[in-house]
Amino acid sequence: MNLTTEPAKSERQTASPVTKPEKIGVLLVNLGTPDGTAFAPMWRYLREFLSDRRVIEKSRITWYPILYGIILNTRPSKSGANYEKIWNRERNESPLLTLTRSQGDKLAEALSDLPNVVVDWAMRYGNPSTESVARRLVDQGCTRLLMLPLYPQYSATTTATANDKLFEALMKMRFMPALRSAPAYYDEPVYIEALARSIENHLATLDFEPEVVIASYHGIPKSYAEKGDPYPSQCFETTRLLRERLGWDEKKLITSFQSLFGREEWVKPYTDKTVERLAHEGVKSIAIVNPGFAADCIETLEEIAQEVAGIFLDAGGKNFSHIPCLNDSAEGMAVIENLVRRELSGWVQSPETA
Structure with missing residues (x-):
């Protein structure tokens, strides 16, 4: 036995x-x-994401009526339509x-x-x-x-x-x-070198030379940074190191922040406002890279490559290019x-x- x-x-x-x-x-x-991309899976995803206390720091008493009463009734359809594009x-x-x-x-x-x-x-x-x-x-x-x-x-x-x-x-x-x-790893030499090479390789394929290249990072609320979140300073440092590696000045490579959510003030400058301003100032050709993303996603493929591109062109710009994330490339x-x-x-x- x-x-x-x-x-x-x-x-x-x-x-x-x-x-x-x-x-x-x-x-x-x-x-x-x-x-x-349908309503139900988008609802589940957004509920999990927007219920995270690290993401939304508001009181649950204040936030949940907004989340369940408004956002989860309207945003799944809109977000699903954007995901459909990519x-x-x-x-x-x-x-x-x-x-x-x-x-x-x-x-x-x-x-x-x-x-x-x-x-x-x-x-x-x-x-x-x-x-x-x-x-x-x-x-x-x-x-x-x-x-x-x-x-x-x-x-x-x-x-x-x-x-x-x-x-x-x-x-x-x-x-x-x-x-x-x-x-x-925002300041790791291997990361900065990979970003620089990806930018150089992509720009070599274009039939125009960007007057300005924007390093666009996902934003966070300004209040989070004021409480000690080091994210914005690390983003600016990545851009500085990348600018140094590429041999560009502060006018050629600039920093901005995208993907704003809600009415609270977020860290600036905002990407959409930045490209609009550049176009109004007479800049005709730009490119955008997303150093804060390890892989292309809704924020890069739809928001930047489509939505922000449209804002720039509608404001008077002529040439726009999105530089892919590092993804699964050799770099x-x-x-x-x-x-x-x-x-x-x-x-x-x-x-x-x-």
């Missing part, structure tokens, strides 16, 4: 590493995406999902010399959820876990909430792996691999030193 029993898995149980070879998990995390119809998913998957696959291939490292990817909002992927890594025998939030500049609204979600997931596990979270993957290998230091040995 066999008295050995297999422990049942539950919400708070995860396979023990005792029965499986020890591995190290690498988890790439990006912001998130809806499962579809949707990957072949895979029936958003470009961000397609690109993040590819980044994970390419990183796994790049780290194939580290046989005990398992690479996976997740979203802070939507699917695949951070919790489900973290649990999958632990179930595969990962006793150590490195998370790389795919946000070059730190903000409580992005990096911190990604960490929060992973910590919440680990709180539900009986066995909790050792954890590292990679820091922001972009060099950044991710470099950061991951550095943060794995002490946990793994390279074949040359093993």
Whole structure:
């Protein structure tokens, strides 16, 4: 009679590493995406995103009537229509999902010399959820876990909430792996070099020379920065380092902030107002790059490449180009691999030193 029993898995149980070879998990995390463009999946996605206390710091008593009474009744249709403009119809998913998957696959291939490292990817909002992927890594025998939030500049609204979600997931596990979270990389030489090369390569394909190149970053409310969020200063520093690497002056490469939400004042200058002003001043040719995004998404492909482009052209501009994010390009993957290998230091040995 066999008295050995297999422990049942539950919400708070995860396979023990005792029965499986020890591995190290690498988890790439990006912001998130809806499962579809229809009202219901957009509603679910926006509810999760806009219910995050890191994103909206207003009192729930004040915020929830606005969220559930107004925003979630109107915004899903509008946002869904915008996603429709960029949707990957072949895979029936958003470009961000397609690109993040590819980044994970390419990183796994790049780290194939580290046989005990398992690479996976997740979203802070939507699917695949951070919790489900973290649990999958632990179930595969990962006793150590490195998370790389795919946000070059730190903000409580992005990096911190990604960490929060992973910590919440680990709180539900009986066995909790050792954890590292990679820091922001806004000033890393490999990142600045990758951005510079991507800009140079893209501009070489154009039949015009931009008079001004705008580094447009996702904005945050001004009050968040005043409370100590370092995000705006890190954005300006990225632009400064990029300007220095490209050999451009302060008129050639400028900083702006996009994706404003609500009536509160956000950090300035605003991207839409900036391109409109440039056009009114007689500037005919511009390009926009998005150094704060590791992969193209709704904010870059629809908001910048379509909406902001239209604002510039309607205001009198003639030539506009959107410079793609680093995405899963060779330059972009060099950044991710470099950061991951550095943060794995002490946990793994390279074949040359093993």
